[in-house]
Every structure is written in structure tokens, then in C-alpha cells.
Amino acid sequence: MLLHSLNVGSTEFSKTTGWEFKPEGACKGAVCIPCDLYGKREINAQELSDTLGMPLVKAEVPGLWALGPESINSRALTDARAADLTLPDLAGNEFRLSSLLGQKVIVYAWAPY
């Protein structure tokens, strides 16, 4: 997740990363990490990094950081339930993978290089 400030809006953070803050802790998929972040509107990026194990990287230019993904179980996937991939199409419309529930789906990654 790209950051332009070290104060991170919790709603935006949840929307971008899939981590939700509940009274019992920070939860994603089947994992909950006990913490005290429920109800906070803004959270310090370093605290997020330390609590969730998401590396905080500072860019070479001022005012830019990124929080990398968590590495909870030493695998890219912590859950076989597919993340709700959300990306634009050529027309700029946002597409969500969950719109295809009920069909088998082949997601095919390619590149023009």
C-alpha cells in the first residue's frame, strides 16, 4: 500500500489491504492478530507495520512510503478463498472478481513485454 503520510486512515487501509479492525484485533481471512487498533480513525504506519508484520519501506524521494504485504504463514496465500481482485478494464470501469461467483474462473496474467 502506497503512503503519502505516516498517518494512515484506517478505513482506507482496510479497503486497500483487506485487514479489518475488530474489538478482538486486526483480522484478515481466518487470521486475527490481537491489538488495540479498533475504533481508531488514523493509525501510525510504523505501528501498523509492527503489529501486522507488513514491512514499511521509505522511498528515495520525500513524502512517499509503502507498506508491503504481511508474511504470516511464509506463503503468498494465507487462505484459499480468492481475494476480491478489483482492477479497471480498458474503459476505466472497475471490475471485481466476486461478480463472477457461480462460474468457474480462470484468471490469466499476461504482459505486453
Next chain:
Amino acid sequence: MWQALREQLHPKGVELVTVGLDTLGDAGCRAFIEAAAPNHPSLLDRQHVMAEQFGVINIPSSLWIDEDGIIVRPAEVAPAPPRDTPRELPELPEGMPARLTSIMQEASQIRDDSAVYHAALLDWVEKGAASEFAMSPETVIERSRPRNPTIAEGHAHFEIASHLELNGNHEAAKTHFRAAHTRVPDSWTFRRQAWSLEADETTPMGRFWQGPAMGDEASWPYEGDWLKDIQAVGAENYNDPWKP
């Protein structure tokens, strides 16, 4: 070819979603998507979220997801559907740069598990969860790419690099692309994306060249390039063999 396969499988309840991994987004992908004229969703992934969310490390790759949104095969090499006639490599005209000849030679030795992959795909389409090629959730997780804090840092660097590139700061972008390459050495997509952005209008094969300009090798800003890296690993090892 995937488009034709999609038309064949769609009436059986299958949808194809293609995702173009490219910092250049629309500008990079439009021509290819329009040439395919797809009836299925074709998405643009500028930040390589496919890498962060699903562990994609090379293209083309695929993952299979069932009707309930559960992954049954995590990201793996996705060969083109088998051809009716064997592919003929193009005759290269005389006087091609030696590097181009070498690239074609290496590419011709990349292993192609098209037959077994596509037989498995058809089996899964027919049998669903009963297919031996549909993995259990535990196996899906186990067979997904490794991830540790260093790799996760690499993803963060790549995200920063992409952002900087899109904002016109190519110099700073390269620094962060290099940092991503070092931390995620298994990712061909992180390397190929960065290499492709060095192409200009004089580059033979454009963004597929992915290496130093002829006669100007010293100014290549990356540790490796496509030809050097594939020769180092061996073309036959470029793709992991397909495992049921």
C-alpha cells in the same frame, strides 16, 4: 487462442479474466487487448497486484477459481492451448543482431507443458471438485509462492517504483526496481517489467528486447537482462514443470 478456448468453455460455466501486468496500463496493453477482441473481462494491473495478492512471478500465468470463489490451483505457468499444427519458428532474415538470434534460441528451449496443462483444465471443467487436478485448500496454500519479510519488502519497493515511474521519475523508479529485484529473485515479472521500460523507439523488438542497447551495454541500469538471466538459469528451467 485463449479467446477461442474461452468461447468453447463459457457455455460450460467457465469465464476467463485476463489481467495485463504493466506499469504503462492502457497505453501498454490496449493494442493487444483490442487485437484479441475479447468477450471476457480484460483488466489492467499497473501495480502488479497479481503478484502481491496471488503470488504471480512470471507471465503468462493462471490461477483457477471455483464457483464459490475458492482457488483450486494457485498461480502457475499457463501455456498457450495446444496447436493443431506444430509451431514453426520464424525464419530470421540475414543480418539480425546476434542477440536476437540468441533470444530466439533460448525461447525455443523453454519447456512447454501445454498438453498436460490443458488436459487438466478440460478435466476440471467437466468434473469440478471431483477432478484430481483441483487442489484442496491446504494444498493450494502450500503450493503458492514463498513469502517472507524480505520478499514483502520487495513488493513494497516495486509498488514505489511503479508509482515513481508513472509520475515521471524514472531515475528514482530504477533504484526501487533494483531493490525489488534483489529481494524477490524468483520474480521474472518484476525484472521483465523494469527491463521493458528501458526500451525506446530505436530498440529492436521494442519492449520484448529487455536488454542493453547494442553498442551501449555500459549504460544498462540493471544487474541482469532477459538473455543473461535465462542463460544463467537455463532455458529448460525457466518455467517450473507442471505438476498435477
